Amino acid sequence: MTEPKLPGDDDGFAKALFVASSADRDIRLWLSEAAAVEDKPVPFAAFVQCLADPESATGRRVMEMAVRRPDVRAALMTLASRFALGHLPAVAAASDGALAVRETDAFRMRLEAAYDAGGLAYFIVERLDDGSDMPRLAIGIPEAGEPVMRALPESVDGGVQLMLPSDDPFLHLFRDPDSRFLLA
């Protein structure tokens, strides 16, 4: 049995408008009357906004919730995996056990030490092919344990750089050859 056609089904603009208004309503609900409820469901639109711009207010909020709530973390992981620009699998162990470069055909991620070695390290993502889309979220997934996510700043030239404290768990994951990464 086929579903009956509804008004606007053949109108691409109407569809886009419906999706936009639904997403808008979704977010408004989440941000307004339901805001005080800690374990309220997170709307799909908020996940999408988080992936599109994790540094936005909604994006930051979803990421904070993902740290605290396994259900939000799992949903964000699923979505990020579905729309990831790059999958960087576990790698063969580096000779000194301290991995500093991971690479696919499209992206290279690398760690660079600061001259002031005690304080911070630089995490760099570079686009290697001709594509223009740059990830806004890097997710490190350990062999066992919880993933660690970091929002990436917007890139204008195919390169992104983050400064991280030298004891940041994301860095530990990066250096662990058994962990894998998603760029979404």
Added chain:
Amino acid sequence: MATMPLIRVLIATTRGPVEVQNIARENPAVRSVICVGGAFTALPVSPAYDAFVREPTGVVERMTGHPVYRTDVAAPIEAGESWQLGMFLAHAFQLSGVLAKPGDAAGKTILVTGGLGRDLKVTPVTHVAEKLARADAPDQGEGVFLYPHGSEAIADTDGWQSLPVANVRDALKICLGREAAERFLLQQPPSVGKKIASWRSRLRAPVLAGAFISILFFSAFAGFVLRLSSTDNKTQSSGGNAVGLISLSIAARDPVSGECGDLVAIPPDRNVFKGPVCFGRMSVAERGEHRMRMTIDGAFSSYVDQSRYRRELQRMTGGGGRLVLQIDFPYWVREPVSLIAETELLGMDGNPVHSERRALEVMPGGGAGY
């Protein structure tokens, strides 16, 4: 220069002055960043700052010889270009050892707004008067407000003497004094010296200008090679290699702390070094034009951006000065790597008339386990 009073640099913004607190050289493998007060978050203006620093687009590397910096400021700087003149001056003062840090007693405070072109001319910006109006009088020392020449004239206010500047030379003279500014400018590389000469030529009668430019250009060139010589003082003090064209030195990395040690000269007959290395440095002193190249090669080359481990320089030397080229080692690699230093002395026609190559096998793991 060492006895000069410290200068505090404030970038004038429409939200109030922003102090340049610290400038630190950073790993050339990363990009320059501006951060607020030592935080880990780079301001959105950082990509523009990186382009402002690094050659060939930038002007700071041309002055300091280093391509990457981390700069800490007291408050966010918004997008735009009005920070450029102040940031350039802060780098110049840092290079001269007179940039005041938080807590330092400054003899002078400069509040600056203005863009800066690659020709080191100050470019116009908006909201000049508004930026001055947002600034309180300096806590200590003389206060000077520098803004682009050609803007609407700005009157002095409480604590601030307002002065228009057309180029970096003007600004340095105001801040450092005429003699110190000239001394500083003469120590800059020829490419900067050329810009200075071109400014001077517009200020003098043509004949005098021609003579002056010649002297200045020659002096700037001499200053350049002397500067290279002085920045390589560790190499020279460590003896170097006076036998061939190339003097080769390395700075070992402490395997425990990871800190870089002093430069150690590698004699010509030594071709193996056991232990981790921070960076290698080659220098040539033979008068003439050289094409120098340093590369680090090894198994790791297959999975990294090889351009990061290859550096080249083609430039003239003379008058007892040195040309210096330096390359960072991949700190994470434990397998043996080869450091190769090559130079060609070029003839008048640009073809090599003499060449030399030195290779050093570096075993970061100390030679065991491979």
